[in-house]
Amino acid sequence: MQFLLSALSMVSVSLLQGLASDTPEQLLGKMTLEEKIGQMNLYASEWDLTGPPPTEGSNADKYEHIRTGKVGGVLNVTGADAARRMQQLAVEGSRLGIPLLFGYDVIHGYRTSFPIPLGESSSWNLELMEQTARISAIEATAAGINWVYSPMIDTFRDPRWGRVMEGSGEDPFLTSKIAAAKVRGYQGTDLSRPDTLAACAKHFAGYGFPVAGRDYNTTILDGRTLHNIILPPFKAAVDAGVRSVMNSFNLIDGIPATAHAGLQRDLLKGKWKFDGFVVSDWASIAEIAVHGAASDLRQAAQRAILAGSDMDMESFAYVTHLAGLVEEGLVSEAWIDDAVLRILRVKTELGLFDDPYRYIDATREREALLRPAHLDLALDAAIQSIVLLKNATNLLPLDKDAGKIALIGALADDKDSPLGNWRGMAIENSAVSVVEGFRNLGVDFTWTKGVKLAMNPGKMADLVNVNTTDRSGFEEAIRLARESEVVVMVLGELGHQTGEGRSRADIGLPGLQQELLEAVHAVNPNIVLVLMNGRPLIIPWAAENVPAILTAWHGGSRAGDAIARVIFGLENPSGKLTMSWPGSIGQIPVYYNHDRTGRPDANPSVFWSHYNDESNEPLYPFGHGLSYTSFGYSELQVTPSGPRTIDVAVRVSNLGQRSGTEVVQLYLTDPVAQAVRPVKELKGFARVTLAPGASTVQRFRLTKSDLGYFLPDGSFTFEPGEFILTVGPTGTLSQQVSVSD
Ligand code: BGC
Numbered sequence: 001m002q003f004l005l006s007a008l009s010m011v012s013v014s015l016l017q018g019l020a021s022d023t024p025e026q027l028l029g030k031m032t033l034e035e036k037i038g039q040m041n042l043y044a045s046e047w048d049l050t051g052p053p054p055t056e057g058s059n060a061d062k063y064e065h066i067r068t069g070k071v072g073g074v075l076n077v078t079g080a081d082a083a084r085r086m087q088q089l090a091v092e093g094s095r096l097g098i099p100l101l102f103g104y105d106v107i108h109g110y111r112t113s114f115p116i117p118l119g120e121s122s123s124w125n126l127e128l129m130e131q132t133a134r135i136s137a138i139e140a141t142a143a144g145i146n147w148v149y150s151p152m153i154d155t156f157r158d159p160r161w162g163r164v165m166e167g168s169g170e171d172p173f174l175t176s177k178i179a180a181a182k183v184r185g186y187q188g189t190d191l192s193r194p195d196t197l198a199a200c201a202k203h204f205a206g207y208g209f210p211v212a213g214r215d216y217n218t219t220i221l222d223g224r225t226l227h228n229i230i231l232p233p234f235k236a237a238v239d240a241g242v243r244s245v246m247n248s249f250n251l252i253d254g255i256p257a258t259a260h261a262g263l264q265r266d267l268l269k270g271k272w273k274f275d276g277f278v279v280s281d282w283a284s285i286a287e288i289a290v291h292g293a294a295s296d297l298r299q300a301a302q303r304a305i306l307a308g309s310d311m312d313m314e315s316f317a318y319v320t321h322l323a324g325l326v327e328e329g330l331v332s333e334a335w336i337d338d339a340v341l342r343i344l345r346v347k348t349e350l351g352l353f354d355d356p357y358r359y360i361d362a363t364r365e366r367e368a369l370l371r372p373a374h375l376d377l378a379l380d381a382a383i384q385s386i387v388l389l390k391n392a393t394n395l396l397p398l399d400k401d402a403g404k405i406a407l408i409g410a411l412a413d414d415k416d417s418p419l420g421n422w423r424g425m426a427i428e429n430s431a432v433s434v435v436e437g438f439r440n441l442g443v444d445f446t447w448t449k450g451v452k453l454a455m456n457p458g459k460m461a462d463l464v465n466v467n468t469t470d471r472s473g474f475e476e477a478i479r480l481a482r483e484s485e486v487v488v489m490v491l492g493e494l495g496h497q498t499g500e501g502r503s504r505a506d507i508g509l510p511g512l513q514q515e516l517l518e519a520v521h522a523v524n525p526n527i528v529l530v531l532m533n534g535r536p537l538i539i540p541w542a543a544e545n546v547p548a549i550l551t552a553w554h555g556g557s558r559a560g561d562a563i564a565r566v567i568f569g570l571e572n573p574s575g576k577l578t579m580s581w582p583g584s585i586g587q588i589p590v591y592y593n594h595d596r597t598g599r600p601d602a603n604p605s606v607f608w609s610h611y612n613d614e615s616n617e618p619l620y621p622f623g624h625g626l627s628y629t630s631f632g633y634s635e636l637q638v639t640p641s642g643p644r645t646i647d648v649a650v651r652v653s654n655l656g657q658r659s660g661t662e663v664v665q666l667y668l669t670d671p672v673a674q675a676v677r678p679v680k681e682l683k684g685f686a687r688v689t690l691a692p693g694a695s696t697v698q699r700f701r702l703t704k705s706d707l708g709y710f711l712p713d714g715s716f717t718f719e720p721g722e723f724i725l726t727v728g729p730t731g732t733l734s735q736q737v738s739v740s741d
Contacts, residue, residue, distance in 0.1 A: 083144025133185025
């Protein structure tokens with residue numbers, strides 16, 4: 001037996017050496033139809049291959065399929081040992097020995113946890129976001145992963161949708177820049193290096209627009225929104241060389257995205273010349289039939305492959321039906337060849353044919369995870385993600401010696417929630433809590449939970465079981481608040497209260513936290529409210545009554561240290577919101593780059609576009625975020641420096657007493673257009689750090705791609721004429737300019 005095994009592996013190794021010198025085209029020529037279809041099949045591993053192989057149930061089939069070349073990739077295999085055995089099975093077991101891809105949802109870190117993407121996007125710091133992707137890749141590749149399902153670059157406008165935590169907000173320009181930065185960070189400049197991996201831009205397309213914010217719901221999209229708001233980040237990812245794209249669960253105009261030839265074949269692979277591969281989302285091929293767009297799994301497989309879905313994640317549709325569809329002439333083998341070539345190309349670029357174990361290194365796995373430098377970066381990212389929403393009377397920063405401090409809130413002591421959802425292989429309860437962050441700074445404080453957030457925090461199944469009855473901790477919280485000069489309250493959402501399938505219809509403070517806040521406020525209104533959250537929360541009462549509010553999101557491994565350092569002034573907050581915070585549910589969707597109506601102006605009658613009982617403005621708009629210093633803008637110069645080109649210069653000054661970082665934002669307004677343009681659109685931004693009293697001139701150049709837009713049919717147009725440029729974030733300085741063709 002032993003002899004047989006090693007003979008087998010010698011055969012496979014020599015075969016593999018043969019494959020290494022093959023081009024993907026040559027390799028394709030050696031493959032049977034069944035082997036080709038195998039490359040298009042992606043399984044989730046519900047078992048780790050560290051013990052004997054499964055012998056019954058669907059896992060036994062999967063095992064057999066891997067061993068016989070019917071699988072191109074596996075997701076959710078974690079750890080170098082398990083990955084090695086799984087890879088061995090494919091490489092040494094199957095006839096051609098083609099190595100597997102190992103995919104994983106590394107959304108904001110592998111073991112070291114960075115802030116959730118919506119939080120991190122608030123830093124507007126592209127180098128930082130590239131760097132956190134780089135470190136995530138270094139950690140993930142050591143553990144066998146060579147493909148991540150990230151970046152999630154859906155744009156969205158509805159904070160009820162739980163997946164807003166995974167993305168970069170409502171703006172296509174900023175999300176596009178972040179998309180490219182993330183792709184660079186994951187893939188580097190050489191994909192074959194053992195510490196770079198293939199990225200996956202998702203979800204193509206429109207998944208961020210589910211009606212009423214309910215996950216997996218249908219979308220109602222017009223062509224302008226699709227082409228100007230949703231698609232640009234995907235184009236940016238493709239231009240940055242992303243090697244894979246994941247499609248999505250939703251319908252677009254009645255067609256499941258997974259079966260959408262217009263999007264996948266014509267636009268992505270045709271017009272944009274994307275030469276990587278498209279992977280379906282989890283069972284999204286099977287869901288074509290569930291939607292009612294195919295009569296059964298077989299027809300769903302046919303629609304998906306014809307539409308350009310190259311790899312089937314967990315639908316079992318391709319592996320079961322594609323061969324039959326080809327034999328009956330319902331699917332041309334040319335489509336299969338195209339899909340397989342795309343997949344083989346990426347495997348070649350990853351260097352898997354040179355060494356299928358390139359990414360599997362148990363020694364590096366032990367050494368590369370949670371390096372001190374990674375945790376330092378996690379701290380930096382968490383600090384830069386914090387957004388100071390309100391700071392009346394300059395209550396912040398606190399002086400740790402200025403009086404008694406009470407810390408209140410279950411989340412203050414929570415070492416798990418800061419890791420957020422989609423937390424990769426972060427270790428449960430491993431984040432620095434706020435209590436620990438305060439202690440690490442030597443702060444003297446009293447603390448109590450005040451109220452339990454869930455009856456059984458940390459258990460996914462208990463998410464619906466939010467505490468709405470147990471007020472037994474109120475008394476102690478009120479007592480501590482009464483005895484203190486200042487109260488820091490840490491309130492918000494548990495780490496698993498946002499994310500996939502976590503849509504919420506009420507996005508106020510969950511459970512009894514609002515009641516606790518008001519009870520504490522009644523005895524001591526000197527409150528710093530620290531929010532931990534995965535989405536914008538609706539907090540009108542706090543916005544009116546609490547003097548200082550900051551959002552720290554789910555801030556990752558070092559969240560508590562970051563929060564403490566900002567509260568006590570060791571760091572000056574610089575984050576700016578990338579998604580508008582509504583004042584009430586009824587305003588949703590509320591977003592900054594909306595169209596102008598025909599009746600925008602307030603007048604004494606009721607016949608203008610407004611609510612009778614609510615403002616039109618969000619509670620905190622896109623781009624908002626305060627600092628412990630203040631910045632001034634002056635000397636705006638807007639020059640039409642050539643056809644279709646505008647140069648902008650503006651002086652930014654630090655007017656306060658502390659050094660600080662400002663995110664300078666440049667907005668464009670196109671007042672008259674064939675298809676109406678939004679009231680304003682972000683077209684440039686820069687982070688500038690200034691010492692007290694210092695100033696600098698920030699310059700931007702806008703060209704045709706910034707000044708034009710997509711018509712509903714997807715064609716790009718530039719219309720010369722008047723434009724208005726505004727610099728912000730407060731947007732007080734603006735200038736009109738005329739641009740020629
Ligand atoms: C999600 C994807 C994810 C995939 C694999 C799906 O449910 O929509 O974003 O990459 O699962 O875990």
